[in-house]
Amino acid sequence: MLYYLFTYLDQHFDFPGAGVFRYISFRAAMALIFALIISTVFGGRIIEWIRKKQIGETIRELGLEGQSQKAGTPTMGGIIILLAILIPVLLFTKLHNVYVVLMIITTLWLGFLGFLDDYIKVFKKNKEGLKGKFKIIGQVGIGIIVGVVLYYHPNVVIRERIVSNKQDAWAAAKDTPMEKPEIQIPTYSTIDEKSLKTTIPFMKHNELDYGSFIAWLCDDCWKYGWVVFIPVVILIVTAVSNGANITDGIDGLAAGTSAIIGVALAIFAYVSGNFVFADYLNIMYIPYSGELVVFMAAFIGACVGFLWYNTFPAQIFMGDTGSLMIGGIIAVCAICIRKELLIPVLCGIFFIENLSVILQVAYFKYQKKKRGLEYAQQHRLFRMAPLHHHYQKSGIHEAKIVVRFLIVGIILAALTFITLKLR
16 A cells, blocks of 8 residues: 555655655565564564453373463464564555465465364364364365466466577688587567466476476367366465464474575565566566565564564464465465475475374374284374474474474575576
């Protein structure tokens, strides 16, 4: 909103300083600051309100150290994150930008889905919360919306790179004993094109068109790449939101990890939406995607501000209201800037947490079938899943686990930056 106000003042009244709102860097910085202020200053008041309403977490007895002390800790803290994201976004972004609209819809959709789950757990006293099938339906629903919008919206485009080869005249002569190597001069097309191309990490020719998966079926089948693209979007949104949900098991882990991932995605969005940096780094140029930097700045500020109250010992838990939402935001942002294939690396903490649960269940079922229930119970793959609980069972304090996981998250984020040139 402020963007439109100050743009109007700048154009019609030459208002001093109003032109600064044209710069993404300035608006991103303001969004970050506002998100931090909202989540820290007003977050405390929200926690007090939640505590008065006696919205406390019901803790299952898992035999973990310090677990019983967490009983009654306020939950639904995801409301703080949601407000700290949306208010700066509404103030500082271009609200007509398709990527911003899509991110707002994702935030509200998955935030509401998580709120329903928390509401059932807290107010209905049902530990199971929202039934799994309804969660999946909600995640699939937003996945379909994201996939369809990205496929059909006219402003979701890229600009193709054009490479021209030149040789010096002397090298073209037949009697020249040694030819000078070709000089490749990359540039971008001036025409925006609809495309389902995405970025493949660690490869020299690093673009993949989803239509290529079915192009072999017939001459025009590449046009139906949405048949592959939309299911991939659904899978990614569901997997990452569930991964964030599973990671939210000890104080500060999900929020801290998400903030690190948010920084990486904000940088990727900035270079992908900036013609100069995209050309220098030889990456895909995505018009209009730079506005995602402002959204992700608000996301980072909200997560870091929430850590003020969520670090050990936590004064509030984000609940599914927060965890499903932040996972969905990360997934959709990565898809918008064509970096979704980097998710297993960038979101490696989420990935390994998810994988540990899958492996634990699969191994238990295998041992139960082969050697019986008693043997399976005594010989589990991990002491407890997800992975952070395994380390807790091993006697490591949860604060130390969180710090170590965050260090790993930083290393993984740095590794994704290396992919910009390592190919």
